[in-house]
Amino acid sequence: MDDPLKPVTDWLRARNPDVEAIPPDLDLIENRLVDSLGFMEFILLLEDLVGRELPLEELDVDRFRTLEAISANFLTPQRTGH
Template sequence: MSDQTGRTIRDFVLSRFPGVELDDDVDIFTLGFVNSLFAMELVMFLEKEFGLRIPNEEMSLDNFRTVSAMSALVGRLRTPDAASVGEA
């Protein structure tokens, strides 16, 4: 699942910044990508694409710095749902 998650996130970033070389561990904040509007777009994208609500305590810039960090965030936020589905 995480490979697919990372690919989906990477595709979104690349759709906004075509032609950029984007490694999963590259800090996108250092590449000049991120203004405040794009940061909010990232939040909205993750919430819509993965059916999540990112809680306040996860709204840290570090969670959005890299494709890997965003994949990990999605994984963390999905875990409770997965657990509850498993129990049902």
């Protein structure tokens, strides 16, 4: 089974070569794995992965804080009534 987070973790490791493991609950922003300069590039990566542009209301930083949050908010099919 393919890991939908693999492109995300590959991107994070490429930008942070000194990081070996990235726990699913590690705060990526607090630990500076995603910084303000790389945030827009990170958003573009996620847009490529989900196949759509992310609306501004989806750009709440808490939705990107951890690999768990990224998976739940962007890489897991959502069932909504919207």
